[in-house]
Amino acid sequence: MAAPPFPLLLVLVAASAAHLCSLAAAAPEEHLIAGLPSFHGAFPSKHYSGYVTVDEASERSLFYYLVLSERDPAADPVVVWLNGGPGCSSFDGFVYENGPFNFEPGSTPGGLPKLQLNPYSWSKVSNMIYLDSPAGVGMSYSLNRSEYKTGDLKTAADAHKFLLKWFELYPEFQSNPFYLSGESYAGIYIPTIADEVIKGSEKGVEPRINFKGYLIGNPATDADYDFNSFVPFAHGMGLISTDMYEDVRATCHGTFWGTVDDLCQEKIDRVRWELKDLNVYNILAPCYHHPKIQETVFRHSSLPESFRRLGETERAFPVRKGMAGRSWPLRAALRNGRVPMWTGIGGRSLNCTSDELATIWLDDEDVRAAIHAKSKSLIGSWELNTARLDYSHDTGTMVSYHKKFTALGYRVLIYSGDHDLCIPFPGTEAWVKSVGYQVVDRWRPWYFEQQVAGYTEGYDHNLTFLTIKGAGHAVPEYKPKEALAFYSRWMAGEMF
Template sequence: METRRQRGRGHWPGSRQAQNQEEEQGSMANQYQGARGEEGDQVVTVINRMTDLLARLIDQQGQVLGNQQRDPEVGEYRALERFQKFAPPKFLRGPDPKADENLFETMEDIFTASRGKKHDPLLKHLKARRSSKRSVNYVTEELGNEYSPVYVGPQEGLKEADRITTLPGQPNAVNFDQYSGYVTVDPKAGRALFYYFAESQNSSAKPLVLWLNGGPGCSSIGAGAMTELGPFRVNKDGSTLWLNPYAWNTVANVLFLESPAGVGFSYSNTSSDYITGDTKTAADSYTFLVNWLERFPEYKTRDFLITGESYAGHYVPQLAQLILHNNEITNQTVINLKGIAIGNPYVDIETQGSGTYDYYWTHALISDEIHQGIFSNCNFSSGNTSDACQTNEDQADSAIGNIDYYNIYAPLCSSSSNTPTTSWLSV
């Protein structure tokens, strides 16, 4: 009988390699536990939960991972490939910080592919562990008193080339203009950022709003434009679109940016560019804006706002700071920044952890007992999760149920309709 760990490792179920690997992984896990003590125990526990999730992915996605004609663009397949490269026993050979980083990146890839609930406690734990091992490269450390000129490339004719006549499956009666394309931010490295721009009706009277999703690594088009605030939503058939009545482009001209390079359609021809940080992300976003405004010069003097969510809690204020700094150094309004807005911003590990459960509690999603248990047993500043803390977090997840915690009062979506129903589903 195949085990979850065999399936999670990447050898297809029932194979002799899978059985041998199960034995090797168990042995190496024991060595890792012996070498790393309590931390080793925690990591092995997480490994087992990760392989359990991957097994469920195989079942839930119609054997996507086991299909002989596997598509490398499928998220689950990419996650499995990464798991094969970095998974046990490779990262169980001793105290290696790089191996730990690969482990936590692997697990986040798999959780991203699962399309599961955003508030899974293990995912929060993984992000906290990864964040605690990564130094944040803040823009404030890099800003000096001199202005460093940015690359500005030729933009003539590119606006019209970027015009979207119609999107696949787009409904009729669309009365606003759309554009998408690439803006080169470093020609030497071959680095370019992708954007989607949805103008508003009567666009000349409306401000320009930049939207940034977080992650780091979330697509502003796949997430922000298509599932949150963009002009369209995707129907269940996966081929047609419907108009979003709450789209932000009803009141503003909205620019969705895929940043940094490697996110969504943004890319670089220099592989080292995919090792990035906050400073480089802000610099590239600034260069993008300067060039984009050359392509769309009618927006140069327009009121400009930067908005975003999640890790945009770093992206938004850092980009705003860079804009204000460069405006001051050059003694001119290069970008007419008027304000910023961030929803559910990632600030730091402790604030993110404690704030999440305070939010649940103050909105009557979890009981006093669960809330008290979490704050008695969980140390959000360290990122380490004890068994008692994990139990309390699991209780919180169970109590919250299958709701959208970004819109807790909205009805759930029924599997038989494209839009929310008026009745609540049992969870």
């Protein structure tokens, strides 16, 4: 194609420059992060953070951290990231998964963990908003603590209010494609928030949100699908014997969740006992992720090196020692809609939990001042997964939500780390199939760096299912390169 005439070229350049200038001018400068105490050097893009009040009477306020895209913030998508729980701070994802930094265990002179840039941050290709939701989670708070009694519907309504006010603060992003993303109990958060956003758009609520779709990893979706899959998954992965599997299957008639049969429950409990010492979030990983411990675990193994390293994170240093609270539990039935604040299939898993790096960093008052967060004296210490909430699962299955949104034309990607025992991929694959759409891209491998990185299947109406080989519950933590690869491709509308 011929080059544009010189005057037109000047106009295009001027328009682009004006857009970038307006981007800088419109953003609330009081939310700009000038620097961080434990990071030395320049940010590759601008960072903003602060509070958006969703209820004036109780000063119920949600905290966000915005990382502008390192590529083209004026045109790239705006993406909200949500962790699960319910009650898990999205700083979990910021610190340990797809955020702009890697957190090093060594300390700075001030005692803080050292930060270095994360080469696989999702801000490479999108503007990322890490949102602590609902109030009471992470840095979000309410002066009226009774507001911490909440549930799916109120959480979604507050998140929608947050988005409307956020886009008023950042009007320059109103035309950018907007997506929701997250993992685990965000499988409940995201469809219910999407429902609020879509209904608001249909009613003409301003500002208009240019909502395009969402992606969710290892999502809590439907109790029957999610929890019935753990026994067949354990057998398929060689974690329980065929005799044990056949015995529990016959006794429970193929249903491994919500049973009222005492004998069936006894056999399910026996399966859980057999699995109690596993890392429920990644069956290939030891309970602690420190390389020395991994070395001890695998020192005398006869497994080939390629398999021994299959589930390891590819970060240059340890990322965490445990992951409690990311999803609803396999072990406890939801009683009266109440969601317990801890997850796992055996009590021993809780002993593996330790998030020193994030806690040390986020409880430091200099860090809080730098990111415009309230002090510990006002809102308390930061917690990965808070016990402050009295949370009700007051919706139900999310399958009907997914079918409604895809039928309306919104893009949906459901992805699963294939070594997660918390929400095993066969249950997720099954509910995706249950939506009933025609397969348009049959099950096949997808590749990264000329190696099989997982498997994918595509359906009508922009619905895609994807697995990530060797990843656990938090895919961007265990497989950051592959995570950025599929994320970038999906955002660009490319084939996996």
